[in-house]
Amino acid sequence: MIGTNHRIEFDPEKCVGCQMCYKACFVDVIRWDEAARRPIFKYVEDCEHCFCCMSVCRRDAIRVIPDHESEHLLQHFDRYR
Amino acid sequence: MEIKKNVLSCDVLIAGGGVGGLTCAIELKEQNPALDVMIIEKQFAGFGGKANKGGGVLQYFQLDKITPLDFLRFHVNEIGCFLGDQNVMLKYVEMNHGMLDKLSSWGVSVPKNPDGSYNVMPTGPFTAMIRVELDITLRMRQRCEKLGVRILDKTALSGFYVKDGRIRGASAYSILDDGNFYTISAKKAVLATGSQNYRFGSMWGSGRGDGIAIAYRAGAEMRNAEFGNFSQLVRYKSHHEVVFGENNMYNAKGEFITKNFTDHRQTDIPSTAIREWYVQMMAGNGPVHLEFGPPPGGAAPEKKDPPDLSKMSYGDKFRTLNWMDSQSVDTDFEVVPSLIGEQSCIRTDGNMRTTVEGLYAIGDCSYCGSGAPGAVPAPPGRNRGSGILNAVFAGIVAADDLAAAEYRDPEPIAETEINESLDYTYAPLFRDEGYDPKEVIRLVQEAMAPSEYSVYMREDRMDEAMKFVDKAAAMVDDLKASDMHGVLSCHEAEYILLSAQMHYFASRMRKESRGWFLREDYPETDNKNWLKWIIVKNVNGQMTAETEDVPIESYPVKLPE
Numbered sequence: 006m007i008g009t010n011h012r013i014e015f016d017p018e019k020c021v022g023c024q025m026c027y028k029a030c031f032v033d034v035i036r037w038d039e040a041a042r043r044p045i046f047k048y049v050e051d052c053e054h055c056f057c058c059m060s061v062c063r064r065d066a067i068r069v070i071p072d073h074e075s076e077h078l079l080q081h082f083d084r085y086r
Numbered sequence: 087m088e089i090k091k092n093v094l095s096c097d098v099l100i101a102g103g104g105v106g107g108l109t110c111a112i113e114l115k116e117q118n119p120a121l122d123v124m125i126i127e128k129q130f131a132g133f134g135g136k137a138n139k140g141g142g143v144l145q146y147f148q149l150d151k152i153t154p155l156d157f158l159r160f161h162v163n164e165i166g167c168f169l170g171d172q173n174v175m176l177k178y179v180e181m182n183h184g185m186l187d188k189l190s191s192w193g194v195s196v197p198k199n200p201d202g203s204y205n206v207m208p209t210g211p212f213t214a215m216i217r218v219e220l221d222i223t224l225r226m227r228q229r230c231e232k233l234g235v236r237i238l239d240k241t242a243l244s245g246f247y248v249k250d251g252r253i254r255g256a257s258a259y260s261i262l263d264d265g266n267f268y269t270i271s272a273k274k275a276v277l278a279t280g281s282q283n284y285r286f287g288s289m290w291g292s293g294r295g296d297g298i299a300i301a302y303r304a305g306a307e308m309r310n311a312e313f314g315n316f317s318q319l320v321r322y323k324s325h326h327e328v329v330f331g332e333n334n335m336y337n338a339k340g341e342f343i344t345k346n347f348t349d350h351r352q353t354d355i356p357s358t359a360i361r362e363w364y365v366q367m368m369a370g371n372g373p374v375h376l377e378f379g380p381p382p383g384g385a386a387p388e389k390k391d392p393p394d395l396s397k398m399s400y401g402d403k404f405r406t407l408n409w410m411d412s413q414s415v416d417t418d419f420e421v422v423p424s425l426i427g428e429q430s431c432i433r434t435d436g437n438m439r440t441t442v443e444g445l446y447a448i449g450d451c452s453y454c455g456s457g458a459p460g461a462v463p464a465p466p467g468r469n470r471g472s473g474i475l476n477a478v479f480a481g482i483v484a485a486d487d488l489a490a491a492e493y494r495d496p497e498p499i500a501e502t503e504i505n506e507s508l509d510y511t512y513a514p515l516f517r518d519e520g521y522d523p524k525e526v527i528r529l530v531q532e533a534m535a536p537s538e539y540s541v542y543m544r545e546d547r548m549d550e551a552m553k554f555v556d557k558a559a560a561m562v563d564d565l566k567a568s569d570m571h572g573v574l575s576c577h578e579a580e581y582i583l584l585s586a587q588m589h590y591f592a593s594r595m596r597k598e599s600r601g602w603f604l605r606e607d608y609p610e611t612d613n614k615n616w617l618k619w620i621i622v623k624n625v626n627g628q629m630t631a632e633t634e635d636v637p638i639e640s641y642p643v644k645l646p647e
Contacts, residue, residue: 006285006287006288007524007531008528028133028239029130029133030129030133032129033129033261033571036262047571048571051571053288054288054411055139055288055408056404056408056411057133057138057404060400060401060403071324071411073323073324073325073415076288078325078423078424079531079532080535080536081536081538084368085367
């Protein structure tokens with residue numbers, strides 16, 4: 006997906022620095038801040054709302070909020086009417 | 087950012103740390119612990135690929151009830167439509183139980199009954215499935231590490247060094263902004279880089295065709311490039327897939343339209359369901375929706391109470407979050423097709439060797455190229471549960487061949503060659519101005535996503551689609567990035583464009599309809615002229631194609647009289 010508008014909420018207080026979200030993100034949205042031992046949600050515009058980061062987080066520190074309208078199926082609906 | 091040149095070497099370089107690459111590495115090290123095996127993975131090995139994002143099922147053949155030939159006959163007639171390499175498919179079925187045993191021995195949790203037999207869910211007369219935890223690839227990574235496989239994460243393959251048609255090594259780069267550029271001298275190389283999903287859908291459509299494009303550039307032949315146009319029904323708002331939704335389709339008049347394209351329950355969605363959606367919409371009978379109830383529609387999905395996510399395994403939580411997301415925005419069951427793609431066209435022989443000496447291709451990047459599935463985009467190729475197991479199969483087959491191979495020191499890679507590869511890799515970073523790679527990707531998506539362009543094809547509609555492709559092609563040499571994340575996007579845009587070019591190049595040639603491949607202007611299957619594979623290759627920078635007869639007379643399942 007490209008050009009999406011999904012949001013990611015992160016609670017650094019809950020995070021224990023396990024790096025699982027960083028490793029699980031297969032689209033490189035999440036980078037790792039070694040000094041702070043916390044994820045950086047650096048390329049949120051490339052988020053595909055797969056929920057992998059949420060699924061691996063055992064502390065419930067991440068919430069992905071999809072904006073489905075920003076995903077386009079590119080079917081020619083106007084032609085189909 | 088300062089670029090740091092690193093020189094590495096290994097016996098076998100595996101690009102891709104999903105289930106295929108990990109299988110190959112484990113099997114190789116178990117057979118020959120002395121081999122120096124290295125995996126590079128552009129994200130994280132163990133989280134890469136699709137095995138940890140999909141349905142979490144392994145195909146199972148009840149070989150006490152059916153023979154491998156029974157399944158082959160079913161597959162050739164119903165799915166592959168005589169275009170498959172039947173020897174490869176037969177070998178896959180025969181290895182089924184052995185593969186499950188291997189996965190178990192590698193630490194993967196494959197559920198068993200108290201008596202030690204596998205816990206199997208029957209899904210049809212010829213097929214069954216076993217659920218598998220989505221941590222499958224993490225377990226396999228652990229096994230790799232224990233066996234001494236070297237793993238370079240966040241490292242993307244950039245190209246191969248090939249001389250006289252033989253592999254000598256590869257170039258790769260860190261996608262982090264640390265400037266690491268790698269020249270890896272390798273005696274053999276294995277591509278396990280996934281299929282092409284056009285960066286379009288969510289979930290399991292994560293392939294960007296890296297290995298396909300890099301193999302093509304290195305001179306490897308491609309086969310079945312026109313079978314990379316898989317499309318699935320998704321819910322209108324959330325875009326979540328409705329697996330098996332094709333059995334329950336109704337138009338706005340309340341007519342049951344599934345009956346227009348099939349009289350029996352399919353193993354998975356056929357392209358005729360996508361065609362039916364398009365035909366209904368064009369006739370003004372849309373939108374199309376699903377209804378659940380008594381047969382033929384089948385039972386409605388269960389209504390569930392809000393689940394307690396905190397107690398769930400990774401896989402259950404992943405699936406539940408996606409289901410809850412879908413339920414939160416889609417209040418009805420309107421469905422539309424969404425492109426998934428799955429081009430997997432690197433040509434291999436039965437041992438997963440490509441046409442470049444010393445280069446193998448396994449798993450999703452060569453599923454159709456291996457010939458195994460026939461006339462259907464794969465994985466899983468309307469053959470549920472075969473995606474993960476095909477990657478395991480191909481990884482084992484390649485490793486068996488590699489374990490018995492002769493290893494010679496490759497010719498050294500010259501500094502000029504290294505610099506040439508480095509210049510290509512980082513070019514988008516050093517360009518003063520250029521296009522955003524997402525502009526190119528969007529143009530290709532415009533060409534591939536509409537169902538009437540890429541699935542239900544016709545010459546004039548393909549011409550329309552190619553206008554987008556040609557526009558993208560005019561931009562792709564001038565892409566600009568500001569960091570390494572952007573550099574990766576630029577290279578992915580190249581790969582995505584090449585896949586679309588190959589799709590339409592081969593699709594225009596195939597003047598018939600067969601299996602998944604549908605043309606409105608050539609609706610009939612033409613066994614007389616088109617029981618052939620289309621082989622696409624790069625000849626001096628030009629895309630060329632030729633055909634090759636499917637040797638049907640040498641296969642167990644013949645054409646009907």
